[in-house]
Amino acid sequence: MDFDTLLPHIELELQKQISRLDQPRTKRFHDMVAYHMGWTGEGAGPEATGKRIRPLLVLLCAAACGANWQFALPAAAALELVHNFSLVHDDIQDNSPKRRGRDTVWVKWGAPMAINVGDALFVMSNQAILDLKGNFPAEVVLKAAEILHDTCLDLTRGQFLDMSFEERTDLTTDDYWHMISGKTAALLSACCHIGAILGGADEEKQTAYKSFGQFLGLAFQVQDDILGIWGDETITGKSATSDLVEGKKSLPVLAGLSVNGKFAARWRQGPIEPHEVEDLARLLASEGGYETAHEASRQMTELAMLNLREADPQGEAGDLLFGLVERLLKRKQ
């Protein structure tokens, strides 16, 4: 068992789920979804599919609790489909023209079609999770579906807060943690929780896996914030400093604003211009923005590891889980 064994199975399951749209009158609709998933069109390939972290987490957690990972494939697909639904809608909401280096769905086919592509991905995630019924008792399937839906509501809450924050000037780091809890962290937590349930883990272990996913997601998100300001542009594939230009209220920025120094003074004067970002990123670092975020990321990583050790994942899958965390939290993009 290794990532290279699991990934093709994940792609196959995703393709199977999405083939529901592959019918005579909706071929073009299926094409749009396949394009977003990174399988077809310009720039298709491994770079375009994303890392499939969420389905990997589902399969590894299920296997580390003693289940046959193949039985958990529909759940793995469901979580990846939810993630991709949220990306398609996010890109419309944020007016983002690029995703993983390629034109976003709304740029290629317009916002009305893109809304519908997101909706279809969402529906197919619901269908995928119910496909578990071939492998698990109805009560277990219902429990997994319930966690999926509760998580999706968290995602809409997180998205609401995120959009509301754009208008607010009085944000604190406390608001920040609330907002990001309803984003990556909610979804990664659901992956690990559902994986543990499918693996037959007891309540205590389920909680450990769930918390592991939660803290992993928080650490990941904070790291994303750091890379969004101090990342290497050539590595991330987007303007490394765009978070400052976009006025994104990320953790480093909120930390900088709370200090109320030179960075805060400049921020309040209005939008940051691209030519200012290099100096401002340095200024923000000198006023503690980098350090605060870095320390938060370190703490969240530690809590993730603590919970993972508590969960005590078994066998090869357990080793791979520790490896995945390592890979995720030491990434440069």
Added chain:
Amino acid sequence: MDFDTLLPHIELELQKQISRLDQPRTKRFHDMVAYHMGWTGEGAGPEATGKRIRPLLVLLCAAACGANWQFALPAAAALELVHNFSLVHDDIQDNSPKRRGRDTVWVKWGAPMAINVGDALFVMSNQAILDLKGNFPAEVVLKAAEILHDTCLDLTRGQFLDMSFEERTDLTTDDYWHMISGKTAALLSACCHIGAILGGADEEKQTAYKSFGQFLGLAFQVQDDILGIWGDETITGKSATSDLVEGKKSLPVLAGLSVNGKFAARWRQGPIEPHEVEDLARLLASEGGYETAHEASRQMTELAMLNLREADPQGEAGDLLFGLVERLLKRKQ
């Protein structure tokens, strides 16, 4: 048992489902959803909520099969929430400023927020259907959820076809029936199908209820097309002739185009101006557009009634079902 008994219970269940968003940090988000549901804000009240046809169908079909309708309330709410999710997204996609005489969600809060409001309604419909688990065995809940999700995929397919049709000039009435099968008809069919399942109906009766809903929806849609061209503006509350101005490829229009007469000639010249609509509506009627649509509506109504008699709904609920069909298909708005 009558409509006036059922409707307040439906509103209460909907409010309960939506209260998931009513939390300190997401009060404004909850307000947006409550506004769309017709409960709060300018113009709130019975006129703004819509007729709640879908939940009524669920409850009546369940009761007409012998179930306690109260047990079916979560499913009734789920179907109404799906309907409202699709309305919120449709309004963005169609750029419609008004819904039931009030500003649409995207007009009030912008498209990004409106996309998220639609997504939340969708999530809560998924959560609502699983709430059946308090009243029914897990296998029955899974079956109901499965029908809900399959129907939602039909809705995205129908929406895709609808949007694609705007660009096409070679449409036939055959394309039309395919497209509308994935809209109102799919949802009404699901209402009756799920109601019958919760009522414990056997396979044969389930099929009859399902087909009843399907034909009821088709009849309803065709009638909508007729009202969209020949409805009384003061009754419908929107410009009765707007379907012609909007270039909507409804059944009367497609029928008119297939005749290839004066209406078709004018249509192909470009967008219809508001001052032309009265004459053009008359021209389309004289070339058979009204007659074709009217005849189709009559046939679909007949098939709906045939299936409803086949389903043989029992008791007061059965009488109310026949009454609802009557009311639906003789409406003027």
